[in-house]
Amino acid sequence: MFSIYAHEIGEEGLEHEEELSSEDLAVIAENDVVYKPLGGWLKVKLSRVDDYIRVNGTIEAQVEATCVSCLDTFKVEQKLPLELFLSPGEDIDEASADEEEILVEDEKSGIDHYNPEEPIEIGRMAIELLCIALPMHPRCKEDCKGLCQECGANLNHETCNCRHIADPRWHALANIKLDNK
Ligand SMILES: [Zn+2]
Numbered sequence: 812m813f814s815i816y817a818h819e820i821g822e823e824g825l826e827h828e829e830e831l832s833s834e835d836l837a838v839i840a841e842n843d844v845v846y847k848p849l850g851g852w853l854k855v856k857l858s859r860v861d862d863y864i865r866v867n868g869t870i871e872a873q874v875e876a877t878c879v880s881c882l883d884t885f886k887v888e889q890k891l892p893l894e895l896f897l898s899p900g901e902d903i904d905e906a907s908a909d910e911e912e913i914l915v916e917d918e919k920s921g922i923d924h925y926n927p928e929e930p931i932e933i934g935r936m937a938i939e940l941l942c943i944a945l946p947m948h949p950r951c952k953e954d955c956k957g958l959c960q961e962c963g964a965n966l967n968h969e970t971c972n973c974r975h976i977a978d979p980r981w982h983a984l985a986n987i988k989l990d991n992k
């Protein structure tokens with residue numbers, strides 16, 4: 812997966828494109844079992860002014876998702892524009908008081924940091940952002956009817972003969988009717 816030392820980025824900048832395998836994207840599955848990564852594509856353009864690095868580009872991935880409502884699987888095409896600013900700096904925990912002030916200010920303005928001694932893991936950073944962008948509770952479609960809570964039938968595909976008052980919002984209503992008898 813793409814990573815690069817800051818000093819390898821020339822004044823003229825650098826472009827990079829690569830295909831992402833399902834192994835590259837494995838973190839998507841680790842974070843949330845409802846997703847299974849199929850593949851993806853990373854495209855970035857790096858530019859450097861002094862020690863400041865700007866990353867522009869896109870990451871996209873094809874992911875198989877499991878609907879939280881009906882448990883059907885469906886494909887998701889997630890595409891995310893990337894725009895990152897990086898400045899050299901260490902972890903806030905290890906910084907001195909003066910440095911810490913600068914780092915906190917940077918963080919407020921959306922600037923991340925990189926360790927000049929180590930390669931910058933652009934690929935990993937992009938995939939983490941993609942993970943965050945994926946919905947926590949994916950649904951196959953807006954009006955997914957879900958599963959019948961009585962018999963387990965997928966109500967998107969079939970109808971069943973159960974009475975559908977399993978939705979807790981209806982319980983109060985059902986009780987009122989009983990009380991009035
Ligand atoms: Zn569904």
Ligand SMILES: [Zn+2]
Nearest residue numbers: 959962971973
């Ligand atoms: Zn049913």
